[in-house]
Amino acid sequence: MIGTGYGGAVAALRLAQAGVDVHMVEMGMAWDTPGSDGKIFANTRTPDYRSYWLRTRTKQPLSNFLGFPLDKDVPRYTGILDAEEMGGIIVYQGRGVGGGSLVNGGMAVTPKRENFAAVLPSVAAAEMYDVYYPRANAGLGVGTVDPDWFETAACYQYARVGRKHAQRSGFPFVFVPDVYDWDYMEQEAAGTVPKSALDGEILYGNNHGKKSLQKTYLARAAATGRVSVSPLHKVTSVAPAAGGGYTVVIDQLDTGGNTTTTKTVTADRVFFAAGSVGTSKLLVKLKATGALPNLNSEVGKGWGENGNVMCGRANHLWDPTGAVQSSIPCSGIDNWAAGGAFAEVAPLPTGIETFASFYLSITKNPHRAQFTWNAAAGKVDLNWQTAWKQPSIDMAKTIFDKINAKEGTIYRTDLFGTYKIWGDHLTYHPLGGAVLNKATDNYGRLHGHPGLYVIDGALIPGNASVNPFVTITALAERNIETIIATDL
């Protein structure tokens, strides 16, 4: 299993339960040992060596505040958040045992059924909504904020302001489920447990409260006794082995990112669960360099960024959003059908009153990019263009232009640079690159090389209409069930 994110964790658990021995190879760290401050994870407000994957300077998604740059130097280390610069876009990804579940907001959203056909056109919606979405939600430990507590909790003042403004402009406001332990958060607010969401922890890991994969699928996989994990090991090649199966080449890394040993193992079957970017880059390289020559021409295609675009609004002084904001979002504004945008009401956990409302919008951006092998540079390129975010900006504006007009407010221009309104340079939600029923069959079996599978976000063609990990998990549950029943 290459990678330990959602797809990898689901597949490892189900294979192990079916009696198959699984070895998981993860390029990131185990994240099970506290640093000298007694904590495993760094705070979002004070990034340190643990925060970034092999960078000497932070690359914070919100790069500025009041126009001042926030980034700072950090020691180069195999940290938890990768800000991977892919030409026209920075793709943020989790690195470590648990993949994206280590760094994400835990927002666990099942897409609306009427949007599902656009997400995965070849998959029967009925089986997803009757069986696999419920299974994924249960396995992930998804829950929703207590609506009564929400009404009074100081840490959700920002979300209530977001609701007021949405509703006054006629937009539906929805609660968004999350894998954070909501009881724990209430205890944080009551001051009876160590704080995590209420202390601004999120982007570089949560020391408490969040049910990341290490606490759910991966814990259950480990309990079977059939799953082993090698952290700080990076797969660099997969090729057919002479006697059957596949030869997998793996670099063992030190915490400076240097290769200390190169190992070669043989596996009967190999699952690519390295995330949309990781899986796509590996497959494109292995096809182009002749290691996996029979992969088809769909490999590398159909990549999208889930239409992510960020913005902030400057509120009036009578609309404070709160000095202490839960770092875990719990709500959103749904204008998908009318305007192509679903906007999360997101926190700005700065620890001070900012009078700002902040949003991460997921939009119906139609653009798709392709990964290709750059032989001269010996690396994989992605042809995403920054200008391709314009449709996303236009869709987000269907919400926020209206709210600003109604409230007599303006956009913040100080969060992504100086005089820059839109966070259009990044994504948290890479999807596609080895699309289901194109690069693979309808269950993730790669065409051309029996025994190779894709089981992660690379299968989803560029857009999930909502935050993607529940869909990645549910699709993995669906595919692995068929693979176990028919291939093993």
Ligand code: FDA
């Ligand atoms: P995922 O990326 O989780 O795992 C892949 C793993 O493979 C990684 O651990 C990686 O290190 C490893 N790997 C890669 N290449 C390798 C190689 N060659 N060898 C060995 N290992 C390798 N989604 C959502 O639904 N709700 C949310 O609230 C958020 N919020 C959010 C915030 C932030 C900051 C980020 C970065 C992302 C989110 N997401 C999110 C997105 C979500 O986390 C993402 O969609 C999933 O983690 C993707 O799951 P996968 O299984 O595809 O890969």
